[in-house]
Amino acid sequence: MKITSFSKPSEGAWNGDTRSIFLKKETIYFFRHETRANILFIDGHVEGVNYGSVPLNTHNDVFWSGN
Structure with a gap:
C-alpha cells in the first residue's frame, strides 16, 4: 500500500508495542x-502515546485508518 493512499499518514497508527484481545464485542x-x-x-515516525x-x-477514527 502506498503512503499516498492515506490522507493523514502522520496521524494513523501502523504498529505498536501493545497487544490486544477481543472479548464480548470489545477489544x-x-x-x-x-x-x-x-x-x-x-509516515514512519515513532511516538510514545498515552493509553x-x-x-x-472506534476503528473508523483517523488513528486507526490514517484517513
Whole structure:
C-alpha cells in the first residue's frame, strides 16, 4: 500500500508495542509500558502515546485508518 493512499499518514497508527484481545464485542488493549506504548505511524515516525489518547473501539477514527 502506498503512503499516498492515506490522507493523514502522520496521524494513523501502523504498529505498536501493545497487544490486544477481543472479548464480548470489545477489544481490550494492553500497553507494554504501563500506561504508554510506542506507536509506529504510517509516515514512519515513532511516538510514545498515552493509553487515554488512543481511541478505543472506534476503528473508523483517523488513528486507526490514517484517513
